[in-house]
Amino acid sequence: MTQRPEDSLENPHKEPAEQASPISNEGIPAPDGASSLIDTDYVIGQDNITGKYSLHLDIHGKVFGISALSILLFVVLTLALQDQAKPIFEGMRHWLTSNLSWFFLLAGNIFVLLCVFLIFSPYGKVRLGGAKAKPDYSYMGWFSMLFAAGMGVGLMFYGVSEPISHFDAAMGGITMGDHGVRTDWAPLGGAAGNAKTAESLAMAATIFHWGLHPWAIYAIVGLALALFSFNKGLPLTMRSIFYPVLGERIWGWPGHIIDILAVFATLFGLATSLGIGATQAAAGMGYLFGTPDDSATKVFLIIGITGIALTSIMLGVDKGVKRLSQINMVLAFLLLLFVIIVGPTLLILTGFFKNLGAYIVELPALSNPFGRADANFSQGWTAFYWAWWISWSPFVGMFIARISRGRTVREFLTAVLLVPSLVSVLWMTTFGDIAIHQVVANGFQGVKDAALPLQLFTMLGQLPLTAITSFLGIVLVIVFFVTSSDSGSLVIDSITSGGKVNAPKPQRVFWGITEGVVAIALLVGGGLTGLQAMAVSTGLPFTIVLLVGCYSIIQGLRSEPRSA
Amino acid sequence: MYNKIMVPVDLAHIDALGKSLQVAADLAQHFNAELCYVSVTTDIPGPVARTPDEYEQKLNQFAKEHGLAHGRPVSAHVFLSHDPAVDLNEILGKAITETGADLVVMGTHLPRHLDAIMPAHGGQLAAHTNASVFLVRP
Numbered sequence: 001m002t003q004r005p006e007d008s009l010e011n012p013h014k015e016p017a018e019q020a021s022p023i024s025n026e027g028i029p030a031p032d033g034a035s036s037l038i039d040t041d042y043v044i045g046q047d048n049i050t051g052k053y054s055l056h057l058d059i060h061g062k063v064f065g066i067s068a069l070s071i072l073l074f075v076v077l078t079l080a081l082q083d084q085a086k087p088i089f090e091g092m093r094h095w096l097t098s099n100l101s102w103f104f105l106l107a108g109n110i111f112v113l114l115c116v117f118l119i120f121s122p123y124g125k126v127r128l129g130g131a132k133a134k135p136d137y138s139y140m141g142w143f144s145m146l147f148a149a150g151m152g153v154g155l156m157f158y159g160v161s162e163p164i165s166h167f168d169a170a171m172g173g174i175t176m177g178d179h180g181v182r183t184d185w186a187p188l189g190g191a192a193g194n195a196k197t198a199e200s201l202a203m204a205a206t207i208f209h210w211g212l213h214p215w216a217i218y219a220i221v222g223l224a225l226a227l228f229s230f231n232k233g234l235p236l237t238m239r240s241i242f243y244p245v246l247g248e249r250i251w252g253w254p255g256h257i258i259d260i261l262a263v264f265a266t267l268f269g270l271a272t273s274l275g276i277g278a279t280q281a282a283a284g285m286g287y288l289f290g291t292p293d294d295s296a297t298k299v300f301l302i303i304g305i306t307g308i309a310l311t312s313i314m315l316g317v318d319k320g321v322k323r324l325s326q327i328n329m330v331l332a333f334l335l336l337l338f339v340i341i342v343g344p345t346l347l348i349l350t351g352f353f354k355n356l357g358a359y360i361v362e363l364p365a366l367s368n369p370f371g372r373a374d375a376n377f378s379q380g381w382t383a384f385y386w387a388w389w390i391s392w393s394p395f396v397g398m399f400i401a402r403i404s405r406g407r408t409v410r411e412f413l414t415a416v417l418l419v420p421s422l423v424s425v426l427w428m429t430t431f432g433d434i435a436i437h438q439v440v441a442n443g444f445q446g447v448k449d450a451a452l453p454l455q456l457f458t459m460l461g462q463l464p465l466t467a468i469t470s471f472l473g474i475v476l477v478i479v480f481f482v483t484s485s486d487s488g489s490l491v492i493d494s495i496t497s498g499g500k501v502n503a504p505k506p507q508r509v510f511w512g513i514t515e516g517v518v519a520i521a522l523l524v525g526g527g528l529t530g531l532q533a534m535a536v537s538t539g540l541p542f543t544i545v546l547l548v549g550c551y552s553i554i555q556g557l558r559s560e561p562r563s564a
Numbered sequence: 565m566y567n568k569i570m571v572p573v574d575l576a577h578i579d580a581l582g583k584s585l586q587v588a589a590d591l592a593q594h595f596n597a598e599l600c601y602v603s604v605t606t607d608i609p610g611p612v613a614r615t616p617d618e619y620e621q622k623l624n625q626f627a628k629e630h631g632l633a634h635g636r637p638v639s640a641h642v643f644l645s646h647d648p649a650v651d652l653n654e655i656l657g658k659a660i661t662e663t664g665a666d667l668v669v670m671g672t673h674l675p676r677h678l679d680a681i682m683p684a685h686g687g688q689l690a691a692h693t694n695a696s697v698f699l700v701r702p
């Protein structure tokens with residue numbers, strides 16, 4: 001078992017012969033089977049502050065301290081300066097998405113292309129965790145966790161509202177503003193007055209936002225983390241991905257900054273989802289039980305749900321997150337099945353393939369980053385989504401990495417890219433096509449006219465057993481919310497403790513509470529725009545991080561032995 | 565009276581375990597018992613080892629040295645967990661059954677108020693096993 005790395009990544013600062021650490025002098029056993037470990041003198045947790053004050057702690061002082069303090073400062077400022085905060089958030093989001101949309105779109109395409117390339121290249125044979133590693137989770141458990149972590153609340157929120165918005169905008173056709181600038185929100189060229197074309201365009205655009213691209217982003221982060229942790233022996237934090245570029249410097253400030261960025265991105269990405277979840281749950285409860293749909297309700301919802309999440313955090317991964325994800329999957333599947341059966345079943349089933357086709361046909365035009373005429377759509381929708389997915393990527397990626405040991409690169413990428421994308425197509429087809437069908441065939445305008453968070457419930461209102469399905473809808477929003485908050489706390493805790501997963505529980509509790517507090521602050525201070533602005537602005541630096549990650553993945557895979 | 569003494573160890577905090585290791589070794593000599601060192605680790609790289617295999621190798625090495633020093637037969641077992649901070653008690657309970665130990669000697673911290681919400685591992689384990697448990701306070 002004492003295999004020396006034959007072709008390991010060169011350490012730029014030392015001769016390979018000298019860099020053997022005390023550990024490797026005893027001979028590092030390879031991970032289960034052949035793999036190529038990186039030699040480094042760094043000991044995981046060496047920079048950590050461990051203390052036995054009133055609470056037992058184990059944290060990376062700089063990463064934890066800076067992230068926690070800046071987030072605290074942010075919350076205080078947002079709450080204290082509510083009137084000033086909102087325009088700042090709006091301006092920020094507008095500036096970022098309108099000036100840098102090409103960058104987000106281009107990066108998204110690079111991630112998809114790299115994933116597809118890796119699936120078909122010989123690198124696909126590399127096994128995460130070493131040639132003989134065995135998977136820890138079954139396919140079912142694996143998929144449900146992948147899916148619950150990756151999309152969660154967003155599916156509930158946008159499942160009805162996004163297709164119907166695109167449809168509506170496309171039907172309206174192109175409208176020109178004063179200076180020859182398009183003022184409509186239609187994707188591509190729109191489809192003025194043509195319901196059939198508008199429907200297929202709307203579905204293609206929605207699937208584009210929920211299909212290959214988001215999952216490619218997650219896959220890249222997950223793959224990079226899994227590779228550098230399981231095969232190279234580096235700690236499970238974002239900085240490890242940078243080893244091929246920065247070498248030993250990742251243990252210093254460059255590494256700290258990368259990890260801090262990851263914490264910010266995760267926290268604000270999560271808070272956006274929590275805010276959206278609370279908005280929708282509050283709207284749904286108002287619709288169903290007549291509770292007031294105001295900030296107070298949302299704040300109470302966030303507090304209550306964070307409480308449930310804390311319980312789940314205390315129960316750990318296998319009893320908390322895993323179980324919740326599975327409950328989620330069952331509930332989501334029941335809702336989906338019910339809607340397919342009581343809705344226009346045939347329409348949905350044929351729609352699935354029709355929409356998939358439309359997606360493939362429109363994909364090149366939709367993903368084109370340059371010279372877009374449909375500025376509102378590509379900047380307001382696509383660029384925002386890309387930034388949002390990217391801000392989620394450290395969290396989802398790390399979670400995916402943790403549960404993916406023992407899979408080959410090909411297996412990993414196929415599973416992370418294709419399966420969730422197909423489920424998204426089915427989900428969006430079901431909820432979107434029914435809503436569009438209600439408008440076109442039945443002339444029901446309710447969904448179109450309802451507020452965004454209410455659209456799901458208005459659509460369900462047209463189907464039988466409304467009370468039950470709407471209630472199920474609210475429960476799903478809440479459980480998705482809990483899963484995200486729970487797994488998010490695990491991930492942030494792991495990053496802020498220098499890559500440890502066995503840090504004391506109070507730290508996780510701290511991050512769980514922080515997520516709730518940030519969500520409340522953003523919701524009260526800046527509304528949904530505030531949430532989205534922060535997600536987009538933390539997504540930007542992280543896009544650069546991910547592009548470097550692409551290079552590292554190739555470098556890392558080149559030195560790995562390939563399993564037969 | 566006791567045939568197999570199970571000693572949970574965390575190789576990352578070995579300096580804090582001196583007292584319980586000594587107690588376990590003395591008891592083993594007194595009862596002519598086997599010393600069984602168990603550890604719970606994760607499959608992601610940690611401070612002690614980068615892979616579970618490497619951890620197991622180090623624990624075996626550790627056990628061998630202690631066996632030689634105290635002249636008792638030893639064994640070592642590593643258990644994998646996805647979330648050791650939470651699952652530890654349960655896994656130690658499982659370890660007692662699997663190793664067939666009849667006495668557990670483990671270090672624990674002093675009782676404190678927070679134990680009501682987050683109890684110490686030793687106390688938790690003692691409440692849920694048939695084996696005798698010797699909690700070594702610092």
